[in-house]
Amino acid sequence: MWxxxxxxxxxxxxxxxxxxxxxxxxxxxxVGTQRIRAVVTDAPPADVASALGLRSAAAAVVRRRTxxxxxxxxxxxxxxxxxxxxxxxxLASPEKIKGGxxxxxxxxxxxxxxxxxxxxxxxxxxxxxxxxxxPAGTPVITLFRTCLTAEGEPFEASVMxxxxxxRHLRYRLKAS
Numbered sequence: 001m002w003x004x005x006x007x008x009x010x011x012x013x014x015x016x017x018x019x020x021x022x023x024x025x026x027x028x029x030x031v032g033t034q035r036i037r038a039v040v041t042d043a044p045p046a047d048v049a050s051a052l053g054l055r056s057a058a059a060a061v062v063r064r065r066t067x068x069x070x071x072x073x074x075x076x077x078x079x080x081x082x083x084x085x086x087x088x089x090x091l092a093s094p095e096k097i098k099g100g101x102x103x104x105x106x107x108x109x110x111x112x113x114x115x116x117x118x119x120x121x122x123x124x125x126x127x128x129x130x131x132x133x134x135p136a137g138t139p140v141i142t143l144f145r146t147c148l149t150a151e152g153e154p155f156e157a158s159v160m161x162x163x164x165x166x167r168h169l170r171y172r173l174k175a176s
Contacts (some may be wrong), residue, residue, distance in 0.1 A: 021098045030070050037064040037131075039094040040084075046159070048080045051116075051146040051157040061086035063101070066131060073132045079158040085110065105147075105155065111151040119143050121164065126163050139164040140141060 024032060044052065044060045046067045050067060060080045068073035079101060081091050090104055091128045095103050102112065129136040141164050147156040 027044060033071070034096070035066045035070045036096070036130055037066055039063050039092060041087075041092065044080050047144070048157045048159070051144070052080060052082055052154050054082060059083040061092045063091065076128060076131055076161040077158060078160075079156060081105075082158055085155055092118045101156070110147075110149055110153075110155040112174045114148045114152075116148070116162060117125045117143055119169065124161070132163055134162075134163060141169070143169075 039061065041059050041061050043049070043057050044062065048060070049056065049058065052060060062081075063077075063079045065077045065079075066073050067077060078140065081101075084109065085105075086092045089108065091101060099105055106110070121139060122142060123137045124132065124134060124140045126136045128140065129138060132138075132140075141160075141162040143158075143160040143162065145156075145160070146154050147158075147160045148154050
């Protein structure tokens, strides 16, 4: 059973600290890595544009990654950033980001104050199944996360397609 919590992925990392995925995997006795499939500037899908508050046909930078657990693909993550935030930064570069995107964004003044997550369950598309090395139609979990500043400004929208088998999502919520 693989138990995942969103909180570590929303918090900047300290100098020398592993990225959240690698750390979470290591704590469970596994090796977590990622492969960057592409980093491009493009018009996002309508749901992503809406979540980011972008006008129709506005550009955004997307970082497409495959998350690997013990060298096995388990998740496809597409993280979108408004072009005005990402242009000229490591977000727009096809390399890994030291400390991860959440750390870079915090350094740029975009710390996560609120994260909105929508979770759906569906069958994997043929392309997703191929990348995840599972049969087409296999159940997957889709997590759509929008990150906002304390002022309510959205600055990241991520679409994560996860292999559902042996996956457990854990949430802790505090009412203030």
